[in-house]
Amino acid sequence: MTMLKPHAAPNPTEPPPAVQAAATLWLVAVGAGAFETVLAVTDLLSTGTASAGELLSGAGIRLVVFAAAVFLTLRLRQGRNWARWTLAVTLGVFGTLSLVIGPVQWLMEGHSITEAFAGADVMGLLFGGSRVLHVLAVLGAVALMFQPRANDFFRSTGRQLTSAGHGLRDRDGRA
Template identity: 65%
Template sequence: MDTVTVSRETAAPPPVVHAAALLWMAAVAFGAFEAVLMITRLLLEGTATLVELLPQAGFRLAVLAGAIFLALRLRRGHNWARWTLAATLGVFGTLSLVMEPIQWLLDGGSVTGAMAGLDAWGWAFALSRTLHVLAVLGAVVLMFQPRANAYYASA
């Protein structure tokens, strides 16, 4: 009887890797939602034009597309995708999501004061940003669990 070897790319990833990839996709969805909220609000308020927002929107679209590409490669067992996601979006992406609120708190802002001043747009954005950060942190933790490490080591 012939033995058939199954490549890492066709084998199902362990649950932790599958969950990590799903969390990256969730983070992408939250990031897209936040971008739509921000752009829509700026356009409705008249504080920016579509032409002014296009470079930022294009950059965000590129980052989101890159994240999707990397999450799919992560799920297929590409260790380089795991490390790229961890370094770029896990570290620098998370910093970009939390730097402004942290700086605001360091400058004397209060969480209760901020919450009291939120409208529906602000609540939607805050909830999405919180879930976005939690998805990224969860994905990074799962990517480096022992079963995930074994999956990538089997390459």
């Protein structure tokens, strides 16, 4: 019978729980974004306020962003530090701003959250709930990606890639 060592070092190729949770949250964010897209397209189709070209281009852009987010998330789980930073800057900063700027502007115009709930229909409540989940998933993912064990994981996988002859250097520039 094999006994586990109480302080055995974690498997350096297996992402720590913080990175696994961050990856899951990125996928939750993608799912929420896809759900919001379906709701928005459904609303635009039912009201006839957008042309087919506008719908296709808007949905196409979102599809590219979702595919890129999934790709980056898979690379994140492999310990690719560039994927972590790309997710943090592009979706963590700019993506979050794009999600919250409309509601913040609406509140700054003198509207209230109570007013938003009072005038909301089922589609509005579904969209709002999904948007809250989306933002929380992104913020949680970004926070988890930079936890100490996550930092250690990205440092160690960077060194492994370098020593495996991939020509990459760790963050200190060491081969």
